[in-house]
Amino acid sequence: MPQDPTAPESSAPLPRRGLERLDLLLLSAEALDLNGGEAMVWMSEQMGFTSLFPNRVELWKRRCTNPLRRTTRREALAPAETDALIRILCALADRLYPLLRGLLTSAEPPEVLSQRWALFRGRLTDLIRARMNPRRGGVQQLLDPESGARQARLLIQALALGAGVGGFERLRASLLDAQP
């Protein structure tokens, strides 16, 4: 996948909220694609990130810096590592764009849309229950039917607007947002 030649190298590490969101976006990609975990490893190799993530365990360890995880790692991620993860995410979102579009469109009958959302939310909830710490407030909000649905839509919208090469800078800037 080509990279945006105009995108400057990042020098700032992602804040805590950015790390949480990056992992949740990767988790959403996994919820959309049953083979998402494997696709992530394959994409990392294809994009030439084997020096940063030599194997799936290393990739997994980087994702475990999300403070919402059951087993969280305290080490800080280097900007080059977070940039690589964001590029992998943009490439995954580009591959999954038809599915993302199918969730966001209003041109389909409401019953079809609600079935799609129910399927996506079911898978996302399963992944969150399996991997995240249910005692954290952020995780409880994601599992809550009302606020969880709103957050799921924001995640899908962010993936759709960050898909592809052009989405990289937008997505990275959003992950570097200040803490409200």
Added chain:
Amino acid sequence: MKQTLQYDQLSCRLKVEGLPDVSVGQSGDALGIITGWSLQWAGRPELEGRKEHLLALMQVVLPYARYLISGVPRRFGAEPQPVEIAPNPQGGHTLLLRSSQPDTPPLQLALDDAELADLVRVLDQLRLDPRLQLPLELPQPQPLRARDLLERRPLVQRLAAPVGGLLAVVVASGLGLLIPEPKPGAGPATRPAATQPAATPPAPAP
């Protein structure tokens, strides 16, 4: 010599026509001068314009997408600008295009999230196309400040803390007013030793 760049998504197709700028030595497949563009929407009127209109479209749609990705829907493009985009209160987004022709009312398009994503993708494809050898004055995406992010919280939630604090101060002041003030007449009785010698009249001279 004439070049046409075309970008397709499910709901829209962007076509940009132009010529290579041979004065700066551009090759035949490059596009250095935009002569016109068109944006075709499924089931909607086709948009056409000059380079300035295309730039104006990119200058509002791409920053709007940048804010939206952070969950902050915000209006972009004020009155004199030819393009404006804003969140629709009923859901989706409203794209407003003001014509430079006099007596032509502005064209308003309602887009859903999928159509907006399609539009952003075609504009990204154009922006990053190596054949387009033309400097585009587009703002670089920047992280949002805490103040910008606060706007996405509902007003009631934002006001809860200051209003609660103010109420607490008012209640505390009210309770303070209920405590009776000490009476002025009771003062000397509490300090008999200090006041009694001054109160006794001086003895008369022999």
